Amino acid sequence: MPMTADAAIGIFDSGIGGLSVLRHIHANLPSEHLLYFADSGYAPYGDKTEAEIVERSLAIASFLLAQNIKALVVACNTATAAAIQAIRTRWPNLIVVGIEPGLKPAAQQSKSGVVGVLATRSTLSSKRFAALQQQVESDTQVRFLPQACVGLVDLIEKAELYSPTTIGLLERYLAPLLEQEADTLVLGCTHYPFLREAIASVCLRISGTTPAIIDTGDAVTRQLTRLLQARTLLNPNDAGSLRGYTTASSSTLQHAFSSLLKLKPEVSALA
Template identity: 50%
Template sequence: MSRDPLGVFDSGVGGLSVLREIRKLLPAESLIYYADSAHCPYGGKSSAQIRERACAITEQLLARGAKLIVVACNTATIAAVEHLRATYPISFVGIEPAIKPAVAQTRSGYVGVLATGAALAGEKFLRLTAQHGQNVQVITQPCPGLVEFVERGELDSPALRSLLWRYIEPLLKLRVDTLVLGCTHYPFLRPVIRELVGRHVAILDTGEAVARQTQRVLERENLLAPADAAGGFEWLSSGDAAQVAPVIARLLGA
């Protein structure tokens, strides 16, 4: 048992989609979230830049007593999680797009993936599609600009819908019936995406799966908080706190 906090970080506020699933599953855990808003988005950065930021954030979370760290960012997981595991003496839980379950449930044989360009170009993603996507068409769609809407807390607007449709329409024309949200920012856009794709397209993300994996690692290492612990939530950001605070409040419904 451990009352030490659980660390979670992302390039910005998108990883809160993962944190909210962890809170549901593990309400006794104290959580520290780090939004690297001053360096968001990670999608256009090199792997070396992302690793540098991931190490800097990890050291801040470790200084606050983090017992385990969740890398709640697909791009950072691809670029940095193995380096983090080799460098620091705690466990890290990463995230990857839901390719395997998408392949398992597609009926048309066409799976679409919305993600950042860096995530789609990463070796980890290429291995994932090679491993699970042999018998289906996995169609990738880089989505520059979507992260910035979520970072502003702009979850529905004509401009957002126009940009989303630009990315989604080609996938629908290719008979995609299963859509993977390959960036932790995108689940906050799920209501608008649902309207655009209709009811016949399944929408998948991995927030719940990451929460379950976090629970398994904590159990394995005997680090779960006592059941009677009060839990808690604290956030940090490299960006302007006055700008980040209302967005976090909106995304968490607080």
């Protein structure tokens, strides 16, 4: 089926983290029809095998294509690292935009030459991340400190953004980075922007300073816009819409939309 400008844009993540990307797309492309898929029934992806993540990603992409999408945003660092090539191979004519840790802008931002990278174990152990780190380190001489943040995604899914458990984990993960003089932090998981204020507060308490924090949601939106423009697929009308799908509780995703983005779209739960 040929793609048309009034078709939708599909966006998916292992859970609610991709809403941090959706908010950029929704704000910058208000005419577009957006479909958000939260695979919360299978979250977190960070402790899944690569084969499991590829299987889930292909299934979700297939579902969204059946809803008539013209582009797919893989709003999940872990799924991008594991599965974006498989998606592009399966559907070579589909616009597919992934997300990866913002190592390049972080390297440009850093004055100390030391950058901390907060991400899931799966992202940090992927070949895609290793290649990106090696390339940017070689080009810039900046030193990256990868930090796997086990447990944070689960807490964010439960909306525990400032709970004692969340703050305790942040202290544990941030302290060694700050001790090694990291002056810039990369949020290498789309869930983590929702902890931005908590991260800044913990850093200030530990070191007396607040590092620069890199969130790549805006860069994804710019790339998506460029690709849609190149194929004349931007929606010329001004009646955008938003709909959500989840493999867990519809009320949980509705609450996340409302509390995090102040939006109230229709949400469907899928078996």
